[in-house]
Amino acid sequence: MNIAVIADTHMPRGRRRLPGACVERLRGLDLIVHAGDFTALEVLDQFNAYGPLIAVRGNVDEPAIRAVLPETVEVDVAGRRIAVIHDAGPANGRLGRLRRRFPAADAVVFGHSHLPLHERAEDGFQIFNPGSPTERRRAPWPSMGVALIESGQLSFELIPLG
Numbered sequence: 673m674n675i676a677v678i679a680d681t682h683m684p685r686g687r688r689r690l691p692g693a694c695v696e697r698l699r700g701l702d703l704i705v706h707a708g709d710f711t712a713l714e715v716l717d718q719f720n721a722y723g724p725l726i727a728v729r730g731n732v733d734e735p736a737i738r739a740v741l742p743e744t745v746e747v748d749v750a751g752r753r754i755a756v757i758h759d760a761g762p763a764n765g766r767l768g769r770l771r772r773r774f775p776a777a778d779a780v781v782f783g784h785s786h787l788p789l790h791e792r793a794e795d796g797f798q799i800f801n802p803g804s805p806t807e808r809r810r811a812p813w814p815s816m817g818v819a820l821i822e823s824g825q826l827s828f829e830l831i832p833l834g
Contacts, residue, residue, distance in 0.1 A: 673750040674700075677817035677828070679707035679758070679783025680804035682732065683715045691833045694805045694816050698722040701818070703749065707783035707802070708758030713737055730758040730783065744774075750821040752778045759784040760799065767791050770799050778826055779819075788815050788830050800828045808834075 676698050681690065690698075698704055699722050708730025710716045716737055719725050729741040746755045755774040760766055760782035770780045771793060779798040788803035788811055802817035814833040819826060 673702050673821040675749065675819040675821070676701045676704045677707075677781055677800060677802045677819050678704065678805060679781075679802055680709045680730070680786050680807060681706075681715060682709055682711050682804070682807050684712060685806075688806050690805055691814060693831075693833055695722070697816065697818065697831070705754065705756055705781050705819070707756050707781050708741075709733060709783060710737055716741070726754075726756060728756050728758055746774060746777060751824055752821050752826045754778065754819075754826075755780045757782050760801070767793055767797075767799055771797050779828070781817075781819075787811050788817075790828050790830065798826065798828065802830065805833050 704723055704725045706727040708728045709732050712734055713736040726747055727741055728745055729738045744757045753776055755777040774780055781800050786804040786809040789801040792798045803811050803815035805814050805816050808814045816831050818829045
């Protein structure tokens with residue numbers, strides 16, 4: 673199973689659009705996981721049109737999105753349990769804190785900081801932030817992620833988009 677992992681799209685804003693390479697991956701993978709901050713309901717609708725979507729609300733999402741999306745979600749995908757949250761809190765102690773908050777999860781996907789991150793605990797638990805495809809802030813480039821579940825193993829890859 674191939675999963676697109678994305679967060680912090682923050683659209684619409686001016687002439688901001690998803691990079692073409694991002695849209696190609698969204699349309700070509702089995703599932704999309706979005707870790708919040710779509711901003712407008714029309715953007716959530718756009719993502720639903722790309723393919724199957726699992727999503728949570730972010731801190732800047734409009735009330736219409738906040739009314740339909742949960743703060744967190746945990747889903748079983750191809751034998752692996754993935755939790756999704758927008759804001760994973762301070763960097764210090766994040767891996768352990770998320771492990772305690774989502775004890776049944778194999779991985780937690782999050783956003784909010786716009787800074788790509790992938791960490792793995794000794795027991796195999798992982799946390800992954802794909803960055804943002806549209807607003808890199810302090811990150812070196814816009815980005816998204818891909819998760820692959822193959823032979824029961826879950827792996828993440830960061831995809832630079834520019």
